[in-house]
Amino acid sequence: MTVLFTLIIVLFVxxxxxxxVKIFDLAQVSTDTSNGGIATDYDNKVNGYLMLWFLAFIYIFTIICLIYWGHMPLMSNAASEHGAQIDNLMIISMVLLFVVQALTQFLLHWFAFKYRGEQGKKALYYADNNTLEAIWTIIPVITLSGLIIYGLFTWTSIMNIDEDSDPMVVELYAQQFAWTARYAGQDNVLGKANVRLIDIDRANVLGIDEADPNAADDIIVKELHLVVGQPVVFEIRSQDVLHSAYMPHFRAQMNCVPGMITKFAFTPTITTKEMREKPDMIEKVQNINAIRAEKSIELMAKGEEALDPYDFHFLLLCNKICGKSHYNMQMNIIVETQEEFNAWIQEQQTFKESLK
Incomplete structure (x- = not known):
């Protein structure tokens, strides 16, 4: 496929x-007045057939993309309850776009061929056509309105946090170029925090208010652990610039805005272990490790260290270009059972215990 893409790019260039070159030639003052610079029937015929050939190329290229990569936007790897809604909205949008693209491109290129210039034929001029204008205005309005309304209902259902479900409260703290997570502890209430309260000497790296009694049992970690089937509410802060908390498998994304707290909530539906055991994920990991093995051979030949084998993890990424190390701003997310989470959380220090 790399060779195919290279050939296509060369062709386009x-x-x-x-x-x-043609534009340059047309811009020159011509001494040939035989046809007054007007395209001949032959010129129009050639361009008309070229439009049909280009239409065929568009469809063939689209079919190739669907065969090789058509499964990518339809992958059923959502790991949250609302993920299926997001995927369904994406599929509907993609199908509509595909149908509209196929129809409009056909009409555009076919009309360019059928109504090409010919000697003795004169174009029919319409000052206006209310029926046509109504059709191509009303249809897009109805289609887009349907998508927008469906999207708004989907977004509302996702963001409607059910407090009766007793969700776990976790803070995501963004800074150039790292993530930090803070669990609300036994009281499930996060202590107050402000960047002006950051005290590196006392290991208060998040600016937590030490006088707030709710902060004493907060737990600060560098790896995010979630319980499968347990709703979680994320309160998101940024220390410096605009970041974006993006968890692709959970279909979750929310901006991290300095000076304010944003929120996002979801319920994980599959553990990390279960996701690793899925056949498509096993195949993906094998393919990645095969590539890494080849790269490791090249590195070792240069006297450098080999790459570690890849293993699947849910990830928290930054989806805003926040600086030169933006690409490296990520955190592993472990989804596990309640028992596994309890065992892990008991090993962590509370904020009070971590103060120097």
Missing amino acids: AVAIWQL
């Missing part, structure tokens, strides 16, 4: 250069 060649066509672009050819068009530039």
Whole structure:
């Protein structure tokens, strides 16, 4: 496929250069007045057939993309309760876009061919056509309104946090270029915090208010652990610039805005272990490790260290370009059973215990 893409790019570059040359020629003052610079029937016929060939190329290329990569937007790897809703909205949008693209491109190129210029034919001029204008205005309005309304209902259902479900409260703290998570502890209430209260000497790296009694049992970690089937509410802060908390498998994303707290909630539906055992995930990991093995051979030949084998993890990523090390801003997310989570959380220090 790399060779195919290279050939396509070379072809496009060649066509672009050819068009530039034609534009340059047209811009020159011509001494040939035999046809007054007007395209002949032959010119129009050639361009008409070229439009049909380009239409065929669009459809063939689209079919190839669907065969090789059509499964990617339809992957059923959502790991949260609302993930299926997001995926369904994406599928509907993609199908509509595909249908509209296929129809409009066909009409555009077919009309360019059918109504190409010919000697003796004169174009029919319409000052206006209320029926056509109503059709191509009303149909997009209805379609887009349906998508927007469906999207709003989907978003509302996702963001409607059910407090009766007793969700776990976790803070996600963003800074260039790392994530820190803070659990609310036994009282499930996060202590107050402000960046002006950051005290590196006392290991208060999040600016937590030490006088707030709710802060004493907070737990600060560098790896996020969640309980499968347990709703979780994220309160999100940023220390410096605009970041974005993005958890792709959970279909979750929320901006991290300095000076304010944003929220996002979801319920994990599958553990990390279960996701690793899925056949498509096993195949993906094997393919990645095969690539890493080849790269490791090259590195070792240069006297460098080999790459570690890859293992699947849910990830928290930054989805805003927040600086030169933006690409490295990520945190592992472990989804596990309640028993496994309890065993892990008991090993962590509370904020009060961590103060120097």
